[in-house]
Amino acid sequence: MPKKKPKPxxxxxxxxSSKVEARQSGIHATGCFAACDIRKGEKVIEYVGPLITKAESERECENENVYIFTLNDQYDINGNVPWNPARFINHSCDPNCESENDDEHIWILATRDIKAGEELAYNYGFDLGEYQDYPCNCGSPKCVGYMVAAEFFDHARKYRESQKKEAVVV
Ligand SMILES: [Zn+2]
Structure with a gap:
C-alpha cells in the first residue's frame, strides 16, 4: 500500500508554545528563548504552517521566504504565519536544538540540556545556493560566518577567508 500522505x-x-518565549535576540531580530529547563532529546515546539505544494514552495523561495521547511516529497510547510512561534528560532552554527521531520510533523528537539532563559537555535540546513546572501551572526566561536548546513562549513570558511584577503588587497 502506498504510504499515506497528510492532507493539505x-x-x-x-x-x-509553553516551553518558549519570543523576545529581542542578540543574534537577529526576535528570537526564541527557553521558558523553562529543557532536557536533551525533549520536544521543544512543533514547527507549523500551511502545507504548500513544491511549485508554491519554489515561488516562495524565489521571494526569499526563509521560513519554508521541507515536510515530505509532496508538501512543504510555509512557516511564515503568526501562529508559528517556532519561526522566531534563529539559526546558529553551534546550536542547542535540531529539527526532526517525521513526514507529517516537524519538531524542534533539544540536542543538549538547555537552561531556562537560554536562546534556542538550530541549524537551518541551507545548502550552498546563494548562502553568501545569508550572513550568520550567531556569535559562537564556531561560527563560519554564513547560514549553511554543517556539511558545508568548510566551504563557508574558505569563502570567508577569500573575502578577507580581497578586502586587504582593496
Ligand atoms: Zn554562525
Missing amino acids: VTAERTVD
Missing part, C-alpha cells in the same frame, strides 16, 4: 492543512493551528 491550511487552517490555523494552536501549538503548545
Whole structure:
C-alpha cells in the first residue's frame, strides 16, 4: 500500500508554545528563548504552517521566504504565519536544538540540556545556493560566518577567508 500522505492543512493551528518565549535576540531580530529547563532529546515546539505544494514552495523561495521547511516529497510547510512561534528560532552554527521531520510533523528537539532563559537555535540546513546572501551572526566561536548546513562549513570558511584577503588587497 502506498504510504499515506497528510492532507493539505491550511487552517490555523494552536501549538503548545509553553516551553518558549519570543523576545529581542542578540543574534537577529526576535528570537526564541527557553521558558523553562529543557532536557536533551525533549520536544521543544512543533514547527507549523500551511502545507504548500513544491511549485508554491519554489515561488516562495524565489521571494526569499526563509521560513519554508521541507515536510515530505509532496508538501512543504510555509512557516511564515503568526501562529508559528517556532519561526522566531534563529539559526546558529553551534546550536542547542535540531529539527526532526517525521513526514507529517516537524519538531524542534533539544540536542543538549538547555537552561531556562537560554536562546534556542538550530541549524537551518541551507545548502550552498546563494548562502553568501545569508550572513550568520550567531556569535559562537564556531561560527563560519554564513547560514549553511554543517556539511558545508568548510566551504563557508574558505569563502570567508577569500573575502578577507580581497578586502586587504582593496
Ligand atoms: Zn554562525
